[in-house]
Amino acid sequence: MDIIEVKNLGVCINDHVILRSVSFVVTKGQCVGLIGKNGAGKTTLLRAMQGLSPYSGFSNMAKMNYEDRASFVAWVPQIHDIVWDVKVKKLLEFTARKFCRNAAHTEQTISASLTSTNTVQLAEKNLSSLSSGELALVNVARALCQHSDFILMDEPLANLDPRQKSTLILLMQRLARQNKGIIFTSHDMPAVETACNRVIALKDGALLFDETHRIKFTDTRNQEIFD
Amino acid sequence: MGRQCRLFIAAVCALLFIGAASPYAHASTTANHAATPRIVSTNICIDNILIHIFGTTHLVAVSNLVDDPLYSQVPFLDPAIERISFDAENILRLRPSLVLISNFSNHRVVKMLRDSGVTMVTVPFATKLSDISQNIQIIGNAVQQNAKAKIASEAIRQQLGIATPKADQFALHVTSNNYIYGRHSLISDAVSYAGLAPVNEQGFGANAGFYNVESIIASNPDHLIVDDVGAIASPNLRHDRYHPALKTAFPHKQRIKIDPRLWSCAHQLTPQIIDMIKQGMRK
Amino acid sequence: MTIRTLPLWLCIFAGVALIVLSLCLGPYKINWSQLAYDIAKDNQTIETIVFFELRIPRTIMCILTGVALGTGGAALQTLLRNPLAEPSIIGISSSAALGAVLVMSFQLHLVSLFFMPVGAIIFSIVAASLLVFISRRSHDHVTILLVGVGISLLSGAATSFLLSISDNPYAVNEIVFWMLGSLSNVSNDDLLLAVPFALSGALLMLSTAPAQNYFVFGGEVAASSGINVKTLRAKVILGASLGVGGVTAIIGMVGFIGLLSPHIVRPFVGNEPRRTLIWSPVVAAALVLAADIAIRLLPTTNELRLGVVTTLIGAPLFLYVIFKRFGH
Numbered sequence: 001m002d003i004i005e006v007k008n009l010g011v012c013i014n015d016h017v018i019l020r021s022v023s024f025v026v027t028k029g030q031c032v033g034l035i036g037k038n039g040a041g042k043t044t045l046l047r048a049m050q051g052l053s054p055y056s057g058f059s060n061m062a063k064m065n066y067e068d069r070a071s072f073v074a075w076v077p078q079i080h081d082i083v084w085d086v087k088v089k090k091l092l093e094f095t096a097r098k099f100c101r102n103a104a105h106t107e108q109t110i111s112a113s114l115t116s117t118n119t120v121q122l123a124e125k126n127l128s129s130l131s132s133g134e135l136a137l138v139n140v141a142r143a144l145c146q147h148s149d150f151i152l153m154d155e156p157l158a159n160l161d162p163r164q165k166s167t168l169i170l171l172m173q174r175l176a177r178q179n180k181g182i183i184f185t186s187h188d189m190p191a192v193e194t195a196c197n198r199v200i201a202l203k204d205g206a207l208l209f210d211e212t213h214r215i216k217f218t219d220t221r222n223q224e225i226f227d
Numbered sequence: 228m229g230r231q232c233r234l235f236i237a238a239v240c241a242l243l244f245i246g247a248a249s250p251y252a253h254a255s256t257t258a259n260h261a262a263t264p265r266i267v268s269t270n271i272c273i274d275n276i277l278i279h280i281f282g283t284t285h286l287v288a289v290s291n292l293v294d295d296p297l298y299s300q301v302p303f304l305d306p307a308i309e310r311i312s313f314d315a316e317n318i319l320r321l322r323p324s325l326v327l328i329s330n331f332s333n334h335r336v337v338k339m340l341r342d343s344g345v346t347m348v349t350v351p352f353a354t355k356l357s358d359i360s361q362n363i364q365i366i367g368n369a370v371q372q373n374a375k376a377k378i379a380s381e382a383i384r385q386q387l388g389i390a391t392p393k394a395d396q397f398a399l400h401v402t403s404n405n406y407i408y409g410r411h412s413l414i415s416d417a418v419s420y421a422g423l424a425p426v427n428e429q430g431f432g433a434n435a436g437f438y439n440v441e442s443i444i445a446s447n448p449d450h451l452i453v454d455d456v457g458a459i460a461s462p463n464l465r466h467d468r469y470h471p472a473l474k475t476a477f478p479h480k481q482r483i484k485i486d487p488r489l490w491s492c493a494h495q496l497t498p499q500i501i502d503m504i505k506q507g508m509r510k
Numbered sequence: 511m512t513i514r515t516l517p518l519w520l521c522i523f524a525g526v527a528l529i530v531l532s533l534c535l536g537p538y539k540i541n542w543s544q545l546a547y548d549i550a551k552d553n554q555t556i557e558t559i560v561f562f563e564l565r566i567p568r569t570i571m572c573i574l575t576g577v578a579l580g581t582g583g584a585a586l587q588t589l590l591r592n593p594l595a596e597p598s599i600i601g602i603s604s605s606a607a608l609g610a611v612l613v614m615s616f617q618l619h620l621v622s623l624f625f626m627p628v629g630a631i632i633f634s635i636v637a638a639s640l641l642v643f644i645s646r647r648s649h650d651h652v653t654i655l656l657v658g659v660g661i662s663l664l665s666g667a668a669t670s671f672l673l674s675i676s677d678n679p680y681a682v683n684e685i686v687f688w689m690l691g692s693l694s695n696v697s698n699d700d701l702l703l704a705v706p707f708a709l710s711g712a713l714l715m716l717s718t719a720p721a722q723n724y725f726v727f728g729g730e731v732a733a734s735s736g737i738n739v740k741t742l743r744a745k746v747i748l749g750a751s752l753g754v755g756g757v758t759a760i761i762g763m764v765g766f767i768g769l770l771s772p773h774i775v776r777p778f779v780g781n782e783p784r785r786t787l788i789w790s791p792v793v794a795a796a797l798v799l800a801a802d803i804a805i806r807l808l809p810t811t812n813e814l815r816l817g818v819v820t821t822l823i824g825a826p827l828f829l830y831v832i833f834k835r836f837g838h
Contacts (some may be wrong), residue, residue, distance in 0.1 A: 052730050070736030077730055083591045084726045085781045094723040095735060126781075127726075139727065146735065292678065404684055405695055437687055439813050440695045441564045444556060445538035471697050472563035476556055 001060065001072055003027050004049070004150055004181065008057035011041070011048050011205075018044050019205045021057070026198075028149055030212075031176040032183045033192035036202035037226045042185040045202065046152050050075060071099070074143035076153040079135055082127045088138050089114075089123040096145040113141040116174070118167045132159035140168065151175070153184035157191050169195045189217040201225050266370060267323040269313045269332060272492030273350050275300045276363060277327065279495060280379045281372050283308060287321050298491055315339040325369060353493030354411045356420060356501075359383050362493065379495060386498040391422035391505070398423040398483070398504065399432050399448035403456065403468040407443075409435030413490045413497060414452070421504040423450065440470045450508060451477040455484035483507030516778065525792070528799040532569040535806045536560070563698060571696040571704070572802050573795040575764060576771070578708040578753030580794025583768020584775075584787040585715040585746045586638075588722050590645050590654050591729075593773070594831065597754045598765030600641055600658025602634045604665035606751075606758035607689055608672075609633030614685055615672045623699070627707050631755030637661050638747040646729075691762035691817020693802050700760045707756025712791060714749035718742050722783035764817045766824020767794050773831065 004026040011019040019041045026032055034042050048055035050073065051062030061073055092110045100106040114120045117137045122130060130138060136159055143151050157165055165188075172182050172195045186192055192199060199215050201208040208225060215221075264285040268274045271292040278286070278301045288309040292298045311317050315336045318326060323345060328337060330351045340347060348369040350362050360380035367376020398421070400414045401407055408414055410433045415425035426432045431446040443451075456467045474482075483504055490497050534540070538560045545557040583596040590600075597603045609629035618625040640661065645654050669689070676682050721742055724732035733739045757764075771794035772786050779785035798816075801823075805814045 047730070050734065052733060066733065066738045067736045070734065073734070075731060075734035077728070079727055083593060084588070084783055086726060087780060090780060090782060091726055094726070098736065142727070142731075295678065298678075406684075439537060441560055442537035442813075444560055444564075445536075470563075470695055471699065472559050475554065475563060476559045 001064075001068075002149070003060070004073070004183070005060045006049055006058070009045065009048055009059055010056040011044050011053065012056070017205055019048065019055075019202075022202070022205075022207050024200060024207070024210055026150070026181050026183060028179045028181045029176055030181055030198050031172050031196050032181075032198045032200055033196035034183055034185045034200050034202065035187075035189070035192060035225060036208070040202040041205040042202055043154050046075075046154055046183065046185065050152065070146060071148055073150040073152055074146040074148040076139050076143045076151065076156060078154050078158065079139055082135075085126045085128040087123075088119065088125055088127065088130070088141075091127065091138065092142055092145050095142050099145060099147045109145050109147070113144040116144065116171050117141040118164070133161055133164050136160060137164060137168065140171070148180075150181040150183070153182070155186060156184050157186050157188050165191060189222065193217060264324045264370075265322060266325045266327070267311070267318055267321055268327045269311070269318070270327070270329040270350070271295075271298050272352065272494070273327045273329065273362075273366065275492050275494040276350075277366055277370070278304065280363060281367065281370050281375060285370075287323060288318075298488065300488060300492075300494060300496070315343075319343055319345070327366065327369060353413060355416045356383075356387055356413065356493070356498060359493045359495070359497055363495070383495060383498060387420065387501070391420065391501075393419075393424070394422045396423050396449040396508075397427045397447070398425065398450040398452055398508075399427075399443065399446065400425070400452040400485075401438070401443055401469075401473070402454055402487070405438050405440060405443070405470070407432055407435060407438050409433060411435075413493055414485075414500070417490065417497070417500040418452070418504060420501045421508070423504070423508070440472055443473065444476050450483050450504075451481060452483045452485055452504065452507075454487040456487075521792075525796060528796055528803070529569060529573075531803050532572060532799050533561070533565050535803055536565060540565075564695075567696045567698050567701050568693055568802070569799070570701055571693055571761065572798045574701075574704060574708050575693070575757050575761060576767060576793075576795030576798040577712045577791040578757045579764065579767040579798075580771040580791035581712045581715045581787065582750040582753050583770075583794070584772040584783075584790035585718065585722075586750055586768070587772055588725050588783045588787065589642065589743060589746045591725070592654050594655055594769065594828065595658070596766065596768035597634075597750060598763065599655065599662070599769065599828070601637050601661030601665060602641075602750060602754050603758055603763050603765060604662045604669070605633040605637035606630035606755045607763045608665040608669050609755070610759050611669050611672055611685055611689070614681070614688075615676065623703060627703055627756045627759035630759040631707060631751050633665070634751035634755040634758075635747065637665070638751050642743055642747055687815070688762045689817075690815035691764040691820070692813070692815045693761055693798075694813050696760065704756050704760045707752045707759075711749045711752030711754070711756060714745050714752065716787065716791075718745050718749075719784050719787045722787050725783060762815075762817055764798075764820055766820050766828065767797055769828060769831075770794075770824055771797060 006025075007023045008021045009019060009023070010017070010021055022045060034045065036042050044053070047053045049059045049061055050069070051059065055062065061069060064072060089110065092113060093106065096106045096109045100109050114123055117140050119134065119137050119141055122134055122138065127135065127138070136156055140153065140156060156168060160168060169191055172184070175182055176197065193216065198210075198212045200210045203225065265287045266285050267288045268277050268286065269290055271290045274289045274293050278289075283305060286308055288311045289304065291310050291312055293301060293304050293310060296302050309321070313328075313333055313336055318340060326340060326345055326347045328347055328349055330349055337347065348365065350365050351358065353359055353362055360383040363380040363383065364376050367373055367379070398418045399407070400418070410426055412435070418425040427446055427448070429446070431442070451473070453469060484507070485500055485503055489500050538556070540557050540560060544555070545561055548555045548558045579597060582602070586595045586597065586600065587593055607630070609632055610626050612633075613619050613625045613629035618629070641654065641658060644657050673682050673685060721732070721737045724735045724737050729739050771790045774793050775786050775789045779789060801816060801819050805816060805819060808814060
């Protein structure tokens, strides 16, 4: 399976339509920015695509069994609180051990994940001692340990300082070049401009536009998306 | 007026109508039945003595436990006699001329009945065998059958007779759920009359309560008195819940079985326990 | 905070010591040489009766109670993402007790004692399912606890209702004392009833151990990591209900063991959910043994009830944990 395919995906909760008939295909090597104003349905779309919430229509990911889907896509949601205060390295080990061939591969994977997210210095720290930006990066590092073809991220740039942002943007670009597929939601237009080679915009639960070239967010464009 | 408002008023009216139409809502306007006695008995122990010795004449209601084979000596009582719980309004509804209560009856209900002018006679819960004659007298006087009461209580006194000289043996009674009734109970009194000690030298068994099986075994009674639950006619129910360790530690020969209905309430048959214990000892 | 792991030999030694103490302590002073002789000669004496029919079942029941409640507490805490979850706080124990009281009220336990654990388990399953269903819709930790309290209150009210309509004061007395929770007078027959349910429940929950670590960031991340979350939820619900129901039916309500044991274990295993689940039943068994030994050592006429002791110790600790976690 080399693509993420979504056809006429709709989500309706308590007679309230949140997503209406969204369709697109994402291939490996694409770094897709999913944008739209608050309540447009971005997070709902990402969750529905994976079958994490009820939906109508078709999503190839949602049809997969748990194991196959784990190798296909990794999910990086926003983490609001820490209940089990484990060490960062331990957290990565849990995931890496499952998706790596042997102990050496596991060590290598963890090390690479920490390096690429610039979180090596956090390896021995407990999750509760991390700032929200550091936690977000650790969450990305965890997803990297899954060795999946695609990574879906919900507001990964939200709590990051400028240095962390640039680390993540560079990482996303590198992953796209390594033929992984990325879909992430964001409100940070300059970051989306820099990182993405494709942008999907949602408005009121429907697809506004879907463009596969570097785009510039002019005032007119922004008005179109966010009003 | 909105629809919801109208529905609400309709519901209230319906409730009022139902309440008014209820048979319980009307105070009786018929003539006072003071001429005919109406006796209400509110405790199974009183029921047992009253019905057995004095009969069911003028008996209007008895306690709920009268149909329970575990406690009742009169399980086939006329269904026309009401079974009630100790509830003021329920009792007042019956317009009793006499209510027989125990000293453990709910004091709030007792006060309400007293304030309503109901005649009540207290029959104390018997903790000694000698209380039985006393209670028979009390009940007999209350229902105005003094002659019968005198005969019956005299018979009890004779049955009790002279207390047997004390042997140095310890006999302990335990229910199947490990409850011991303690020193001040009918069964312990019966044990004393039979010439045995209901409490050992260390005072084990003096207090009522749920006991540990191991401590029962450790107290080393010479005789273990158990409830003869086979006497209770309910074939589908397993009343014998004695711990296997008790049954093994005190094999059949060392156990004295007594029908619990003989002493769970004090009545005219209770003194038979003394002979049953003596017979059990001789085994 | 991570404490250096205790050496394994120390843990084994402590466990064996507790078991030995439990077998040795009691109102009856066992003559050990006499017992050894009787066992060798296959004689049945008071020594052998007390040892094999009272001490051993009681000790095994302590361990079984700890295993069932400890596993239940750890598994529920991870599933509900709430460190304050445990069978008695979130209403599973009181629902199990309601089931058992219902059976006793209709005298079904006199038809067959088997009805007790079955009744308890059915009601625990209902309570546990309700909780998990609600936890999926709400991410707020406090909501789950409040729902659990609500279930607890409802079960308690239903139990009180059953007691209040009972004609028989002796039955009511017995039920009230039973509900306080006691390991006293456990027999081998009781074990035969409790062991299959409690052990299968514990094993079912332990089977989810490998998947537990993926829940650190919640159920969605676990699902994304390849865990069949629906099956895991079902296993934990069923397992906790079997374990708690099976044990509660025999010994009544014993609370806070499932809360305390994971909290004790976590600092030693770096808060790792999988290892917490594996070690929690061990620590819980030790806690129950220790509490029961303490009860046997206290010089009271009527033995203290285990449920009362664990609540008296556990409730202040529960308040302390709340204070530390939510107080600032």
